[in-house]
Amino acid sequence: MPRIYYNIPVKRIFRALCAILCAAASAMCGCGGGEESEAADYRYSTIYAMNTSALLVVYDDFSAPGAEEKFARFEGEARGIIAEVENSLSVSKEGSSVLAFNGAEAGAKVEIDVHAYEVLSAAERVYADTDGYYNPAVYYNVSAYGFNGGTFPASEEDIPTDGEIAAYGEIYSRFGELTLTVEGDKYYAIKPSVTAEYGGTVYSMKVDLGGIGKGYAADLIDGLMDEYGYGCGYFSFGTSSIALKRFAGGGDFTLGFTDPRAPWDEYLSAPVSDRCISTSGDYENYFELGGKRYCHIFSPVTGRPVETGIMSATLIGGSAAENDAYTTAIMAMPPEKAAAFIAEKLSSRLAVFTLSAADGLKYFTNIGEGGYTILNGRYTPYVGAENVA
Amino acid sequence: MSLKKVEQVKKDRCFKLADLIIYGVVILLAAALFIAFFAVRDDSPLRGVRIRVDNAAVYEYSFADGSGGALTEDGTVSVEENGGIIEVTVRAYGGYNVIVIDVAARTARVREADCPGGDCVYTELNRTEISSNNSPPVYCPPHRLVVEPLGYSPSYDDPHIKI
Numbered sequence: 001m002p003r004i005y006y007n008i009p010v011k012r013i014f015r016a017l018c019a020i021l022c023a024a025a026s027a028m029c030g031c032g033g034g035e036e037s038e039a040a041d042y043r044y045s046t047i048y049a050m051n052t053s054a055l056l057v058v059y060d061d062f063s064a065p066g067a068e069e070k071f072a073r074f075e076g077e078a079r080g081i082i083a084e085v086e087n088s089l090s091v092s093k094e095g096s097s098v099l100a101f102n103g104a105e106a107g108a109k110v111e112i113d114v115h116a117y118e119v120l121s122a123a124e125r126v127y128a129d130t131d132g133y134y135n136p137a138v139y140y141n142v143s144a145y146g147f148n149g150g151t152f153p154a155s156e157e158d159i160p161t162d163g164e165i166a167a168y169g170e171i172y173s174r175f176g177e178l179t180l181t182v183e184g185d186k187y188y189a190i191k192p193s194v195t196a197e198y199g200g201t202v203y204s205m206k207v208d209l210g211g212i213g214k215g216y217a218a219d220l221i222d223g224l225m226d227e228y229g230y231g232c233g234y235f236s237f238g239t240s241s242i243a244l245k246r247f248a249g250g251g252d253f254t255l256g257f258t259d260p261r262a263p264w265d266e267y268l269s270a271p272v273s274d275r276c277i278s279t280s281g282d283y284e285n286y287f288e289l290g291g292k293r294y295c296h297i298f299s300p301v302t303g304r305p306v307e308t309g310i311m312s313a314t315l316i317g318g319s320a321a322e323n324d325a326y327t328t329a330i331m332a333m334p335p336e337k338a339a340a341f342i343a344e345k346l347s348s349r350l351a352v353f354t355l356s357a358a359d360g361l362k363y364f365t366n367i368g369e370g371g372y373t374i375l376n377g378r379y380t381p382y383v384g385a386e387n388v389a
Numbered sequence: 390m391s392l393k394k395v396e397q398v399k400k401d402r403c404f405k406l407a408d409l410i411i412y413g414v415v416i417l418l419a420a421a422l423f424i425a426f427f428a429v430r431d432d433s434p435l436r437g438v439r440i441r442v443d444n445a446a447v448y449e450y451s452f453a454d455g456s457g458g459a460l461t462e463d464g465t466v467s468v469e470e471n472g473g474i475i476e477v478t479v480r481a482y483g484g485y486n487v488i489v490i491d492v493a494a495r496t497a498r499v500r501e502a503d504c505p506g507g508d509c510v511y512t513e514l515n516r517t518e519i520s521s522n523n524s525p526p527v528y529c530p531p532h533r534l535v536v537e538p539l540g541y542s543p544s545y546d547d548p549h550i551k552i
Contacts, residue, residue, distance in 0.1 A: 042545050042546075044543065044545055046444075048443075048530055048533045051506075051530055051531050052530040053528050053530045057545045059545075146505070147505065148505075149505050150505070152505075234550065236550065238530070239551065239552055240552075242550070242552060244550075247548040248546075248548075251548060252548065253548045253549070253550050254548050254549045254550070255550055255551075255552050256549055256550065256551040256552065257552060258551060258552065261514075262514070263514060263515060264515070264516045266551065269549075277552060279552050283514070284506075284508075285505070285506045285508075314552065
């Protein structure tokens with residue numbers, strides 16, 4: 001019987017199998033190869049401030065003379081900066097600029113420190129840029145829902161009435177009238193001369209800069225890392241405001257985006273380095289009543305927790321302080337407006353937001369194809385105006 | 390297929406010795422990586438639980454011999470044991486957290502806290518349970534409290550960051 005020889009590339013197949021085996025083994029070990037496969041030399045520090053924890057990680061050659069002492073100095077300075085920012089922006093700490101501003105009479109000129117000045121300046125810029133969708137003066141609204149350390153409404157009857165929300169709206173809608181001045185080496189904020197009365201109490205403007213303040217601190221630590229020559233590492237303030245350098249050896253970090261409806265999981269990943277990042281989400285701080293979710297992000301349009309369908313928003317690039325404010329504003333915008341706003345005003349940044357739509361969970365991003373990976377098939381691209389769930 | 394091609398295929402279809410050595414090394418390397426991965430991974434049951442406030446350990450419990458207890462006598466920690474469930478109440482920074490340790494299941498979780506966010510509290514949506522030596526710590530920033538596996542040491546060898 002004649003023997004038949006097939007032209008099967010046995011060697012090629014075997015080579016391919018070997019390559020697949022190697023890749024699988026590498027993946028199982030979590031080694032990307034090259035510099036990432038080497039154990040990184042790092043130091044880290046956990047800092048508690050602004051009601052959250054911050055993580056500082058630096059990759060360096062700590063066997064070098066003086067490296068440990070340098071990190072100790074850096075860590076001390078970082079802690080000092082964060083404490084300064086907290087002491088300036090706290091709504092309750094005695095001596096804070098924000099407490100002084102909040103406690104002042106309507107129309108009063110209040111001396112503030114440089115941190116409060118810088119953060120209020122950033123807040124004013126983003127307020128104007130977003131047509132008021134970011135507004136740090138929704139203080140009373142946030143408090144009325146129990147998010148400023150109070151108690152969440154236990155029943156529908158405890159939800160603030162339209163009258164109460166309207167009174168607070170008279171105040172926060174005048175945030176654009178805030179005036180900031182510098183006289184010599186002193187900084188001042190002139191409070192808008194607006195008051196509103198509700199339930200026998202007269203209210204004047206109060207602000208809460210906690211959210212944007214974390215981003216501001218991240219920006220300062222980012223600058224401090226530059227001063228110390230640390231090109232590898234990161235600073236993460238409550239995971240919502242991050243100053244990212246490079247991973248050990250100079251590679252990218254892999255950002256895993258929290259799935260807002262399964263926060264223990266991730267729906268998207270993207271390689272990123274040397275950027276500041278901010279995220280806002282309705283899964284971070286919320287309560288449920290009658291099957292409805294009430295989150296800590298407030299819409300200046302309604303004066304109540306956002307109900308736009310946008311579940312989370314992330315910005316990569318630019319300053320973390322501004323990104324904190326922009327992501328808050330995006331959460332308050334209708335999805336079509338948010339997509340248009342990103343295209344028009346934030347095209348220099350990478351943006352991602354998630355949406356709960358009538359036909360399922362969606363994501364929107366301006367990151368180019370190949371620049372990210374969708375990890376969860378439940379999320380499909382948002383392509384335009386859709387019914388919000 | 391031409392006769393010449395058939396002859397070429399017959400000649401090439403077998404591996405040369407050098408090929409086999411290289412492939413053998415690759416396979417051994419891959420196998421070694423797999424073994425190293427599974428050997429290094431700590432999948433053993435949770436050894437114990439440590440609770441810290443402001444970086445200082447205030448409570449420890451070891452499942453191995455049932456030893457442990459409050460590490461401070463300043464009233465920060467109170468412990469109640471009931472049928473294999475240990476309830477540890479920690480009072481710090483003007484609030485409290487109730488940590489439940491299930492001895493039989495070798496798990497620990499925060500059942501209750503009076504902070505406004507309640508991020509540390511285990512719920513269906515927030516599955517912050519410590520069930521293995523690899524479980525990440527549970528943080529309660531307002532009370533500066535951390536619940537973590539006994540002997541836990543964080544690693545930042547991974548370029549992955551969750552946001």
